[in-house]
Amino acid sequence: MTGTTALEPFGARLRRAMDERGPLCVGIDPHASLLADWGLNDDVAGLERFSRTVVEALADRVAVLKPQSAFFERFGSRGVAVLEKSVEEARAAGALVVMDAKRGDIGSTMAAYAETYLRKDAPLFSDALTVSPFLGYGSLQPAVDLARENGAGLFVLALTSNPEGREVQHAVREDGRTVGATMLARLAAENAGAEPMGSFGAVVGATLGDLSSYDLEINGPLLAPGIGAQGATPADLPGVFGTAVRNVVPNVSRGVLRHGPDAAALRASAERFATEIASAVASG
Numbered sequence: 704m705t706g707t708t709a710l711e712p713f714g715a716r717l718r719r720a721m722d723e724r725g726p727l728c729v730g731i732d733p734h735a736s737l738l739a740d741w742g743l744n745d746d747v748a749g750l751e752r753f754s755r756t757v758v759e760a761l762a763d764r765v766a767v768l769k770p771q772s773a774f775f776e777r778f779g780s781r782g783v784a785v786l787e788k789s790v791e792e793a794r795a796a797g798a799l800v801v802m803d804a805k806r807g808d809i810g811s812t813m814a815a816y817a818e819t820y821l822r823k824d825a826p827l828f829s830d831a832l833t834v835s836p837f838l839g840y841g842s843l844q845p846a847v848d849l850a851r852e853n854g855a856g857l858f859v860l861a862l863t864s865n866p867e868g869r870e871v872q873h874a875v876r877e878d879g880r881t882v883g884a885t886m887l888a889r890l891a892a893e894n895a896g897a898e899p900m901g902s903f904g905a906v907v908g909a910t911l912g913d914l915s916s917y918d919l920e921i922n923g924p925l926l927a928p929g930i931g932a933q934g935a936t937p938a939d940l941p942g943v944f945g946t947a948v949r950n951v952v953p954n955v956s957r958g959v960l961r962h963g964p965d966a967a968a969l970r971a972s973a974e975r976f977a978t979e980i981a982s983a984v985a986s987g
């Protein structure tokens with residue numbers, strides 16, 4: 704999957720991975736507390752060991768791994784070097800990598816963020832990147848363009864899993880639509896006509912309860928954090944997402960990672976979540 708050959712669009716690659724492996728996305732979130740629980744030092748060597756363990760245990764079986772950039776950046780350039788290596792190894796083992804860095808800025812700076820994560824030959828190239836649209840959806844255009852050119856994707860924050868997100872995302876605009884609904888509509892337009900689905904996804908928390916007032920049919924993936932440590936369960940998915948549940952990529956980070964460092968235990972936990980998710984999606 705690495706190299707210079709052109710990539711198929713992210714949406715097509717993700718749909719295939721979801722069909723073959725199931726939709727589960729496991730986070731690589733090396734919290735200081737998890738490093739301690741795993742008997743590792745809170746240093747670059749501990750970070751490297753943690754991340755390598757997760758990649759070796761799961762990259763050959765889950766559809767998506769989602770490193771949380773913040774936990775690597777806190778170690779400076781050496782942490783970012785670990786992140787680079789983890790992304791490369793995860794992709795080489797067959798997982799798609801969603802870089803959770805939530806980038807967002809004025810368009811000219813956004814272009815530099817896009818070069819960092821979405822240009823095929825960049826050291827941190829990832830299959831998709833989380834981005835923040837709160838400087839205006841239009842500010843994301845350089846990332847949309849570069850993602851299209853390189854077969855990558857984006858996950859745009861729309862309705863986040865944290866309770867504080869409401870004050871921004873549920874705010875009602877002059878046209879009567881909420882900010883979150885507007886982001887979903889922009890993504891639906893981005894993905895129009897794409898088959899089997901578009902490459903431009905939304906982040907929609909699994910914690911949010913009934914979202915039937917929102918049109919989640921964006922013809923693109925819905926990255927759904929919040930399962931496990933934040934209190935949502937796989938069984939909540941049909942109630943939150945309705946018929947759009949078939950496009951949901953449920954993310955679990957601490958809920959799986961707390962079972963490490965034993966690789967078999969990490970795999971068993973991911974397998975349990977995958978099974979519960981499959982049965983919830985089938986019932987939805």
Ligand SMILES: O=c1ccn([C@@H]2O[C@H](COP(=O)(O)O)[C@@H](O)[C@H]2O)c(=O)[nH]1
Pocket residue numbers: 730732771803862863864865906907908928929930931932933954955956957958
């Ligand atoms: O709305 C959002 C967007 C992103 N996240 C990220 O997902 C994981 C969740 O981790 P858990 O340990 O499963 O709670 C983490 O990296 C967040 O930064 C989110 O939770 N909500």
